Amino acid sequence: MIISSAPMTMAKYFTIRNNYFTALSVILAFLTTALGDSLSLLYLARPEVPMTMATTDSQRKFTNPSNYYFPHDRLTRVMRDSSKIPIVLVACGSFSPVTYLHLRMFEMAKDYVRQNTDFEIVGGYLSPVSDMYKKAGLLSANHRVEMCTIAADDISMPWLMVDPWEALQSYQRTAVVLDHFDHELNIVLGGVQTEDGEHRNVQVMLLAGSDLISTMSEPGVWSHEDLDHILGRYGCFIIERAGTDVDQAIDSLARWRHNIHIISQLIQNDVSSTKVRLFLRRGLSVRYLLPSRVVDYINENNLYIDEAAAAEKEKGKGKEHQLRKIEESCA
Ligand SMILES: Nc1ncnc2c1ncn2[C@@H]1O[C@H](COP(=O)(O)OP(=O)(O)OP(=O)(O)O)[C@@H](O)[C@H]1O
Numbered sequence: 207m208i209i210s211s212a213p214m215t216m217a218k219y220f221t222i223r224n225n226y227f228t229a230l231s232v233i234l235a236f237l238t239t240a241l242g243d244s245l246s247l248l249y250l251a252r253p254e255v256p257m258t259m260a261t262t263d264s265q266r267k268f269t270n271p272s273n274y275y276f277p278h279d280r281l282t283r284v285m286r287d288s289s290k291i292p293i294v295l296v297a298c299g300s301f302s303p304v305t306y307l308h309l310r311m312f313e314m315a316k317d318y319v320r321q322n323t324d325f326e327i328v329g330g331y332l333s334p335v336s337d338m339y340k341k342a343g344l345l346s347a348n349h350r351v352e353m354c355t356i357a358a359d360d361i362s363m364p365w366l367m368v369d370p371w372e373a374l375q376s377y378q379r380t381a382v383v384l385d386h387f388d389h390e391l392n393i394v395l396g397g398v399q400t401e402d403g404e405h406r407n408v409q410v411m412l413l414a415g416s417d418l419i420s421t422m423s424e425p426g427v428w429s430h431e432d433l434d435h436i437l438g439r440y441g442c443f444i445i446e447r448a449g450t451d452v453d454q455a456i457d458s459l460a461r462w463r464h465n466i467h468i469i470s471q472l473i474q475n476d477v478s479s480t481k482v483r484l485f486l487r488r489g490l491s492v493r494y495l496l497p498s499r500v501v502d503y504i505n506e507n508n509l510y511i512d513e514a515a516a517a518e519k520e521k522g523k524g525k526e527h528q529l530r531k532i533e534e535s536c537a
């Protein structure tokens with residue numbers, strides 16, 4: 207149970223993510239220079255969103271948004287190996303839009319779990335953040351949930367689901383989100399079973415990139431009680447991400463080190479939603495950076511239209527040649 211939490215602002219959190227964003231800035235600065243304007247800086251603007259901290263209790267009754275049901279159709283209810291500990295992976299984030307790297311995080315975690323742990327993954331969830339998070343480029347929750355649902359609806363990932371609980375209400379801290387999963391999986395559904403019919407509680411674990419974990423070392427972004435709750439009670443898998451020094455990121459999290467699993471990216475790939483939005487804004491192709499059906503959804507619904515309109519405007523300013531050059535270099 208979390209007893210208290212210190213007030214803090216999301217502005218500070220976004221400032222602290224600068225390590226990652228500095229690396230991203232270099233890439234964006236390159237594109238910006240090539241285009242000869244400063245529009246891409248808009249993407250780096252961090253919002254001023256106050257995050258009011260409330261108390262949480264894992265035993266509390268959760269209020270669900272209307273018409274909400276907890277998705278569990280792809281949850282493995284009977285474990286394959288009773289000697290293992292059943293876990294569910296939860297990835298929290300904006301997913302604006304969801305990319306292949308978000309999906310790949312689950313695959314990397316699956317390999318790591320099989321090779322290095324006594325866990326058995328019985329399900330995975332994408333949990334898009336609420337609109338109240340107000341991060342730059344955050345599309346409405348309905349669209350983000352829909353894009354995640356399309357992305358997760360892939361027969362090659364039959365254990366991945368999208369939970370709209372967090373997205374469809376006011377901002378919820380990650381500790382509360384993990385409590386919600388714990389409640390739904392273990393209290394409402396009653397956990398899972400072994401082949402012999404023995405009941406097992408499911409261990410909820412956070413799945414995140416190292417840019418997110420680096421913010422946990424900084425005072426004022428996450429309360430100590432929340433960190434203790436997330437890393438002490440639940441635990442997490444951290445996917446290495448270019449631009450973040452993982453060792454430095456977890457330096458001050460040493461007391462929970464046994465519950466923090468670091469997963470190296472053997473093939474460096476730093477696709478990000480920011481870059482995808484930038485490409486869309488420039489009218490560049492984003493195919494093969496995210497599932498085709500998500501690209502179709504974006505096009506059909508004219509999403510990130512402001513960005514596309516900005517690109518049109520640039521063409522009007524006679525920058526077609528430069529755009530073509532970038533497009534060619536990205537082909
Ligand atoms: N290329 C990547 N490598 C490792 N982790 C990633 C990668 N892309 C996203 N993540 C992780 O996925 C989670 C959700 O990410 P989020 O929705 O913020 O995507 P993002 O690409 O970082 O978005 P944005 O560019 O808008 O900040 C976070 O924990 C983030 O660290």
Ligand SMILES: NC(=O)c1ccc[n+]([C@@H]2O[C@H](COP(=O)(O)O)[C@@H](O)[C@H]2O)c1
Binds near residue numbers: 298339341378381418
């Ligand atoms: N104190 C907290 O619970 C806290 C602080 C910072 C970020 N977060 C979460 O981390 C995720 C970050 O998402 P982005 O990577 O899209 O910014 C979001 O789900 C956000 O709610 C939680």
